Amino acid sequence: MKVQVHVSLKPGVLDPQGRAIHHALEGLGFAGVNDVRAGRLIELDVADDVSDEDLDQMCQKLLANMVIENYRIEKVPSKEPA
């Protein structure tokens, strides 16, 4: 089973990297970008019997820092027929 974990900074936490990217986009002439927040995508390939609870624990214990980050788990449907 393929799982994508999207890690993003919590709202209100200053994101210097996002700000720098925003600035660079403006420097390239792209107008109309209101805000940029940079996050992280972690792709896991896990056994089918790994529970949702296990995935949550992986995120809380390592993949995200709960002081500053939120996470969202997305299961990617297999392309091949089962």
Next chain:
Amino acid sequence: MGFTAAVITFPGSNCDRDMAVAIEQISGTPAKRVWHGDAELPDGLDFIALPGGFSYGDYLRSGAMASRSPIMRAVIDAANRGVPVLGVCNGFQVLTEAGLLPGALMRNASQNFVCRTVSLRVENSKSLFTAGYAAQERIDIPVAHHDGNFFADEATLDRLEGEGRVAFRYLESVNGSARDIAGVINDAGNVLGMMPHPERAIEAAHGGTDGAKLFESVMSELVNA
């Protein structure tokens, strides 16, 4: 009766030798060197130091991988038993990632690596680590980091301030840290994390000796105990 200290080395630590030299120079006893993959600490430790560097290449988040390494389980146990633990720079990041200290160290607000000597104020001169300093003493200590921007929510910051757990505060703009916090102490008072490098300011040839009192404070507390 020597001073039994351990310096932990993670893959990518680069201030471990500086830390060991500082401890030996001030205590007169060589520090024990411990590898991250060790499962146990030496017996009878008086002090544990987590050095600066870029453990595990700062993969995932600074300090994240190191904080989950085998030796950290032993460090967490020792800290919970009251053994003094100092984390400097990457060591501070490891301590926050391990949950031994509150908050997190984020990318510097300027986005730039900052490497210079900065002025600090000793905010709490009664702690295990700072008793040798005068109240509100101004000291100069080098910093060298990319991720030193201390973040915690307002309630946590208020609690740290109210409980005297802000050990050091920057007297100048350095990295965007909340309330200019440079170092914090845990609830029990035996764990200190700080971004500035006291081990780089212990002899005149370093350009300053303001870091020496931190190590002397820990050592004298133990002698007096």
